[in-house]
Amino acid sequence: MSLKHYLQFTDLTADEYAYLFERAALIKKKFKTYEKHQTLTDRTLAMIFEKASTRTRVSFEAGMYQLGGSVVHLTTGDSQLGRAEPIEDSARVISRMVDLVMIRTYEQTKIERFAEYSRVPVINGLTNEYHPCQILADIFTFIEHRGSIRGKTVAWVGDGNNMANTWLQAAELLGFTVHVSTPNGYEIDQAVAGVSDSCYKVFKDPMQACAGADLVTTDVWTSMGYEAENEARKKAFADWCVDADMMRAAKPDALFMHCLPAHRGEEVEAEVIDGPQSVVWDEAENRLHVQKALMEYLLLGRL
Ligand code: CP
Ligand code: NVA
Numbered sequence: 001m002s003l004k005h006y007l008q009f010t011d012l013t014a015d016e017y018a019y020l021f022e023r024a025a026l027i028k029k030k031f032k033t034y035e036k037h038q039t040l041t042d043r044t045l046a047m048i049f050e051k052a053s054t055r056t057r058v059s060f061e062a063g064m065y066q067l068g069g070s071v072v073h074l075t076t077g078d079s080q081l082g083r084a085e086p087i088e089d090s091a092r093v094i095s096r097m098v099d100l101v102m103i104r105t106y107e108q109t110k111i112e113r114f115a116e117y118s119r120v121p122v123i124n125g126l127t128n129e130y131h132p133c134q135i136l137a138d139i140f141t142f143i144e145h146r147g148s149i150r151g152k153t154v155a156w157v158g159d160g161n162n163m164a165n166t167w168l169q170a171a172e173l174l175g176f177t178v179h180v181s182t183p184n185g186y187e188i189d190q191a192v193a194g195v196s197d198s199c200y201k202v203f204k205d206p207m208q209a210c211a212g213a214d215l216v217t218t219d220v221w222t223s224m225g226y227e228a229e230n231e232a233r234k235k236a237f238a239d240w241c242v243d244a245d246m247m248r249a250a251k252p253d254a255l256f257m258h259c260l261p262a263h264r265g266e267e268v269e270a271e272v273i274d275g276p277q278s279v280v281w282d283e284a285e286n287r288l289h290v291q292k293a294l295m296e297y298l299l300l301g302r303l
Helices: 014-032 055-066 087-097 108-116 132-146 162-174 206-210 227-236 244-249 280-300
Strands: 044-049 070-075 100-104 122-124 153-157 177-181 200-202 215-218 255-258
Touching (some): 014 132, 014 280, 044 087, 055 070, 087 108, 100 108, 100 280, 132 162, 132 255, 162 177, 177 206
Parallel strands (some): 153 215
Protein backbone atom coordinates (compact mmCIF):
# COMPACT_ATOMS: atom_id res chain seq x y z
CA MET A 1 0.00 0.00 0.00
CA SER A 2 1.33 3.47 -0.83
CA LEU A 3 2.04 5.84 2.03
CA LYS A 4 -1.07 7.81 2.98
CA HIS A 5 -1.16 10.70 5.47
CA TYR A 6 -4.17 12.39 7.07
CA LEU A 7 -3.07 16.00 7.42
CA GLN A 8 -6.23 17.73 6.22
CA PHE A 9 -9.83 16.65 5.69
CA THR A 10 -9.20 16.88 1.93
CA ASP A 11 -6.64 14.05 2.10
CA LEU A 12 -9.43 11.48 1.64
CA THR A 13 -12.15 11.27 -1.00
CA ALA A 14 -15.93 11.17 -0.46
CA ASP A 15 -15.79 7.49 -1.35
CA GLU A 16 -13.11 6.83 1.28
CA TYR A 17 -15.22 8.70 3.86
CA ALA A 18 -18.23 6.53 3.02
CA TYR A 19 -16.07 3.47 3.71
CA LEU A 20 -14.68 4.93 6.97
CA PHE A 21 -18.16 5.79 8.31
CA GLU A 22 -19.36 2.26 7.60
CA ARG A 23 -16.26 0.77 9.17
CA ALA A 24 -16.52 3.04 12.24
CA ALA A 25 -20.12 1.89 12.75
CA LEU A 26 -18.98 -1.74 12.72
CA ILE A 27 -16.06 -1.04 15.07
CA LYS A 28 -18.39 0.84 17.44
CA LYS A 29 -20.91 -2.01 17.46
CA LYS A 30 -18.19 -4.52 18.33
CA PHE A 31 -16.85 -2.21 21.07
CA LYS A 32 -20.34 -1.95 22.60
CA THR A 33 -20.75 -5.73 22.70
CA TYR A 34 -17.22 -6.38 24.05
CA GLU A 35 -16.27 -8.18 20.86
CA LYS A 36 -12.53 -8.05 20.13
CA HIS A 37 -11.43 -6.14 17.04
CA GLN A 38 -7.65 -6.43 16.88
CA THR A 39 -6.55 -5.57 13.38
CA LEU A 40 -3.38 -3.71 14.44
CA THR A 41 -1.70 -6.30 16.68
CA ASP A 42 1.95 -5.46 17.32
CA ARG A 43 1.67 -2.07 15.60
CA THR A 44 2.86 1.03 17.45
CA LEU A 45 1.47 4.56 17.33
CA ALA A 46 3.64 7.51 18.40
CA MET A 47 1.56 10.44 19.70
CA ILE A 48 3.31 13.79 19.75
CA PHE A 49 1.60 16.57 21.71
CA GLU A 50 2.87 20.14 21.57
CA LYS A 51 -0.50 21.37 22.97
CA ALA A 52 -2.77 20.05 25.74
CA SER A 53 -5.40 17.39 25.11
CA THR A 54 -7.94 15.16 26.83
CA ARG A 55 -10.11 13.64 24.08
CA THR A 56 -7.44 13.26 21.41
CA ARG A 57 -5.01 11.63 23.82
CA VAL A 58 -7.51 9.22 25.35
CA SER A 59 -9.20 8.28 22.08
CA PHE A 60 -5.98 7.57 20.18
CA GLU A 61 -4.32 5.80 23.10
CA ALA A 62 -7.32 3.67 24.10
CA GLY A 63 -8.14 3.08 20.44
CA MET A 64 -4.69 1.76 19.57
CA TYR A 65 -4.67 -0.61 22.57
CA GLN A 66 -8.14 -1.86 21.66
CA LEU A 67 -6.90 -2.59 18.13
CA GLY A 68 -4.16 -4.77 19.63
CA GLY A 69 -1.32 -2.28 19.27
CA SER A 70 0.55 0.01 21.64
CA VAL A 71 1.43 3.69 21.94
CA VAL A 72 4.33 5.97 22.74
CA HIS A 73 3.41 9.39 24.14
CA LEU A 74 5.77 12.31 23.55
CA THR A 75 5.47 15.96 24.44
CA THR A 76 7.63 18.96 23.60
CA GLY A 77 8.80 19.18 27.20
CA ASP A 78 9.92 15.59 27.62
CA SER A 79 11.56 14.97 24.23
CA GLN A 80 14.28 16.54 22.08
CA LEU A 81 11.50 18.30 20.15
CA GLY A 82 11.58 20.92 22.89
CA ARG A 83 15.33 21.30 22.52
CA ALA A 84 15.21 22.27 18.85
CA GLU A 85 16.02 18.93 17.21
CA PRO A 86 14.94 19.58 13.61
CA ILE A 87 11.50 18.25 12.70
CA GLU A 88 12.99 16.49 9.68
CA ASP A 89 15.41 14.54 11.91
CA SER A 90 12.69 13.74 14.44
CA ALA A 91 10.48 12.44 11.64
CA ARG A 92 13.22 10.25 10.19
CA VAL A 93 14.04 8.73 13.59
CA ILE A 94 10.55 8.28 15.04
CA SER A 95 9.15 6.82 11.82
CA ARG A 96 11.83 4.11 11.77
CA MET A 97 10.58 2.81 15.11
CA VAL A 98 6.79 3.02 14.93
CA ASP A 99 4.07 2.24 12.37
CA LEU A 100 1.99 5.39 12.68
CA VAL A 101 2.39 8.94 14.05
CA MET A 102 -0.26 11.32 15.39
CA ILE A 103 0.79 14.95 15.93
CA ARG A 104 -0.91 17.88 17.68
CA THR A 105 1.03 21.06 17.07
CA TYR A 106 0.91 24.74 16.06
CA GLU A 107 1.54 25.56 12.39
CA GLN A 108 0.29 23.16 9.73
CA THR A 109 3.66 23.52 7.98
CA LYS A 110 5.28 21.68 10.91
CA ILE A 111 3.17 18.57 10.44
CA GLU A 112 3.65 18.78 6.67
CA ARG A 113 7.44 18.85 7.11
CA PHE A 114 7.23 15.91 9.49
CA ALA A 115 5.13 13.96 6.98
CA GLU A 116 7.55 14.71 4.17
CA TYR A 117 10.34 12.94 6.06
CA SER A 118 8.24 10.20 7.65
CA ARG A 119 8.31 6.59 6.48
CA VAL A 120 4.91 5.94 8.06
CA PRO A 121 1.47 7.58 7.91
CA VAL A 122 1.06 10.83 9.86
CA ILE A 123 -2.28 11.94 11.33
CA ASN A 124 -3.20 15.53 12.21
CA GLY A 125 -4.43 15.59 15.82
CA LEU A 126 -5.06 19.38 15.54
CA THR A 127 -3.05 22.28 14.18
CA ASN A 128 -3.73 26.02 14.23
CA GLU A 129 -5.34 25.59 10.81
CA TYR A 130 -7.26 22.28 10.88
CA HIS A 131 -8.78 19.56 13.07
CA PRO A 132 -9.78 16.79 10.65
CA CYS A 133 -10.20 13.95 13.20
CA GLN A 134 -12.81 16.03 15.04
CA ILE A 135 -14.84 16.72 11.91
CA LEU A 136 -14.61 13.04 11.01
CA ALA A 137 -16.23 12.27 14.39
CA ASP A 138 -18.76 15.10 14.05
CA ILE A 139 -20.03 13.98 10.65
CA PHE A 140 -20.20 10.37 11.81
CA THR A 141 -22.27 11.61 14.77
CA PHE A 142 -24.57 13.59 12.47
CA ILE A 143 -25.09 10.49 10.29
CA GLU A 144 -25.89 8.35 13.34
CA HIS A 145 -28.58 10.80 14.46
CA ARG A 146 -29.97 12.15 11.19
CA GLY A 147 -28.64 10.14 8.23
CA SER A 148 -26.65 11.60 5.33
CA ILE A 149 -25.28 15.14 5.72
CA ARG A 150 -25.42 15.78 1.94
CA GLY A 151 -27.60 18.82 1.17
CA LYS A 152 -27.88 19.83 4.83
CA THR A 153 -27.03 23.19 6.44
CA VAL A 154 -24.53 23.56 9.27
CA ALA A 155 -24.42 26.86 11.19
CA TRP A 156 -20.98 27.86 12.45
CA VAL A 157 -21.19 30.52 15.21
CA GLY A 158 -17.91 31.96 16.47
CA ASP A 159 -14.24 32.01 15.59
CA GLY A 160 -12.99 31.45 12.03
CA ASN A 161 -10.58 28.87 13.42
CA ASN A 162 -9.21 25.36 12.79
CA MET A 163 -12.64 23.78 13.34
CA ALA A 164 -14.37 26.27 11.03
CA ASN A 165 -11.80 25.72 8.25
CA THR A 166 -12.25 21.97 8.50
CA TRP A 167 -16.06 22.21 8.44
CA LEU A 168 -15.74 24.13 5.16
CA GLN A 169 -13.42 21.52 3.68
CA ALA A 170 -15.90 18.80 4.64
CA ALA A 171 -18.81 20.78 3.18
CA GLU A 172 -17.08 21.12 -0.18
CA LEU A 173 -16.12 17.44 -0.26
CA LEU A 174 -19.33 15.90 1.06
CA GLY A 175 -21.88 18.30 -0.45
CA PHE A 176 -23.42 20.36 2.32
CA THR A 177 -23.42 24.09 3.16
CA VAL A 178 -21.99 25.99 6.14
CA HIS A 179 -23.62 29.24 7.29
CA VAL A 180 -20.81 31.11 8.99
CA SER A 181 -21.11 33.98 11.45
CA THR A 182 -17.94 35.36 13.05
CA PRO A 183 -17.22 38.68 14.78
CA ASN A 184 -15.41 41.34 12.73
CA GLY A 185 -11.72 40.58 12.59
CA TYR A 186 -12.17 36.84 13.23
CA GLU A 187 -13.43 35.83 9.78
CA ILE A 188 -12.57 32.63 8.00
CA ASP A 189 -9.54 32.83 5.72
CA GLN A 190 -10.84 31.18 2.58
CA ALA A 191 -7.31 30.56 1.30
CA VAL A 192 -6.47 28.56 4.44
CA ALA A 193 -9.69 26.59 4.18
CA GLY A 194 -8.86 26.15 0.49
CA VAL A 195 -12.49 26.00 -0.58
CA SER A 196 -14.65 27.68 -3.22
CA ASP A 197 -17.46 30.16 -2.48
CA SER A 198 -20.17 27.60 -3.14
CA CYS A 199 -19.85 25.58 0.10
CA TYR A 200 -20.47 28.44 2.53
CA LYS A 201 -22.36 31.68 3.14
CA VAL A 202 -21.36 34.46 5.51
CA PHE A 203 -23.86 36.17 7.88
CA LYS A 204 -23.17 39.18 10.09
CA ASP A 205 -25.88 38.14 12.54
CA PRO A 206 -25.37 34.71 14.19
CA MET A 207 -29.14 34.34 14.50
CA GLN A 208 -29.44 34.51 10.70
CA ALA A 209 -26.71 31.93 10.30
CA CYS A 210 -28.72 29.57 12.53
CA ALA A 211 -32.04 30.13 10.67
CA GLY A 212 -33.23 26.83 9.24
CA ALA A 213 -29.98 24.99 10.08
CA ASP A 214 -29.86 21.21 10.58
CA LEU A 215 -26.91 21.53 12.92
CA VAL A 216 -25.64 24.43 15.03
CA THR A 217 -22.03 24.27 16.15
CA THR A 218 -19.47 26.46 17.84
CA ASP A 219 -16.08 26.31 19.57
CA VAL A 220 -14.09 28.19 22.20
CA TRP A 221 -13.54 31.91 21.65
CA THR A 222 -9.81 31.50 22.27
CA SER A 223 -8.04 28.50 20.78
CA MET A 224 -4.83 27.02 22.14
CA GLY A 225 -1.88 29.20 21.20
CA TYR A 226 -3.96 32.43 21.14
CA GLU A 227 -4.24 32.95 24.91
CA ALA A 228 -2.65 36.43 24.75
CA GLU A 229 -5.76 37.59 22.83
CA ASN A 230 -8.18 36.27 25.44
CA GLU A 231 -9.43 39.60 26.84
CA ALA A 232 -9.90 41.20 23.42
CA ARG A 233 -11.70 38.10 22.20
CA LYS A 234 -14.07 38.08 25.18
CA LYS A 235 -15.25 41.54 24.16
CA ALA A 236 -15.44 40.82 20.43
CA PHE A 237 -17.31 37.52 20.82
CA ALA A 238 -19.91 38.60 23.41
CA ASP A 239 -22.80 38.31 20.89
CA TRP A 240 -21.57 34.95 19.53
CA CYS A 241 -22.90 32.76 22.32
CA VAL A 242 -25.17 29.94 21.14
CA ASP A 243 -28.34 30.33 23.19
CA ALA A 244 -31.87 28.92 23.19
CA ASP A 245 -33.06 31.65 20.76
CA MET A 246 -30.46 30.62 18.20
CA MET A 247 -31.49 26.98 18.58
CA ARG A 248 -35.13 28.03 18.08
CA ALA A 249 -34.16 29.79 14.85
CA ALA A 250 -32.71 26.50 13.56
CA LYS A 251 -34.87 23.55 12.41
CA PRO A 252 -36.95 22.04 15.23
CA ASP A 253 -34.88 18.84 15.08
CA ALA A 254 -31.52 20.65 14.74
CA LEU A 255 -28.58 19.14 16.61
CA PHE A 256 -26.04 21.08 18.66
CA MET A 257 -22.35 20.14 18.52
CA HIS A 258 -19.19 21.39 20.22
CA CYS A 259 -15.81 19.69 19.88
CA LEU A 260 -15.09 20.40 23.58
CA PRO A 261 -13.68 21.57 25.92
CA ALA A 262 -16.55 24.07 26.33
CA HIS A 263 -16.98 27.23 28.37
CA ARG A 264 -20.60 27.48 29.48
CA GLY A 265 -21.72 31.12 29.50
CA GLU A 266 -19.17 32.08 26.84
CA GLU A 267 -19.56 30.43 23.42
CA VAL A 268 -22.61 28.40 24.52
CA GLU A 269 -25.28 28.65 27.20
CA ALA A 270 -25.52 25.74 29.62
CA GLU A 271 -29.14 25.09 28.64
CA VAL A 272 -28.05 24.44 25.04
CA ILE A 273 -24.99 22.26 25.62
CA ASP A 274 -26.76 20.36 28.42
CA GLY A 275 -30.12 20.39 26.60
CA PRO A 276 -31.98 17.78 24.53
CA GLN A 277 -30.60 18.86 21.13
CA SER A 278 -26.98 18.54 22.22
CA VAL A 279 -25.00 15.49 21.05
CA VAL A 280 -21.63 16.57 22.44
CA TRP A 281 -21.00 13.37 24.43
CA ASP A 282 -21.66 11.20 21.37
CA GLU A 283 -19.29 13.46 19.42
CA ALA A 284 -16.57 12.95 21.99
CA GLU A 285 -17.07 9.18 22.18
CA ASN A 286 -17.10 8.88 18.40
CA ARG A 287 -13.54 10.20 18.25
CA LEU A 288 -12.56 6.74 19.50
CA HIS A 289 -14.48 4.78 16.89
CA VAL A 290 -13.71 6.89 13.81
CA GLN A 291 -10.01 7.14 14.63
CA LYS A 292 -9.78 3.36 15.03
CA ALA A 293 -11.28 3.08 11.53
CA LEU A 294 -8.86 5.74 10.28
CA MET A 295 -5.72 4.13 11.76
CA GLU A 296 -6.74 0.76 10.38
CA TYR A 297 -7.39 2.28 6.95
CA LEU A 298 -4.08 4.15 6.76
CA LEU A 299 -2.15 0.99 7.64
CA LEU A 300 -4.16 -1.79 6.02
CA GLY A 301 -6.48 -0.17 3.47
CA ARG A 302 -9.99 -1.53 2.96
CA LEU A 303 -10.71 -4.74 4.85
N1 CP B 1 -11.89 18.10 20.88
C1 CP B 1 -10.62 17.84 21.18
O1 CP B 1 -9.76 17.65 20.32
O2 CP B 1 -10.36 17.74 22.52
P1 CP B 1 -8.95 17.68 23.25
O3 CP B 1 -8.30 19.02 23.09
O4 CP B 1 -9.28 17.36 24.66
O5 CP B 1 -8.12 16.60 22.60
N1 NVA C 1 -10.21 25.44 18.38
C1 NVA C 1 -9.80 24.73 19.57
C2 NVA C 1 -10.18 23.29 19.50
C3 NVA C 1 -9.81 22.49 20.70
C4 NVA C 1 -10.12 21.03 20.54
C5 NVA C 1 -8.30 24.91 19.76
O1 NVA C 1 -7.57 24.85 18.76
O2 NVA C 1 -7.86 25.11 20.88
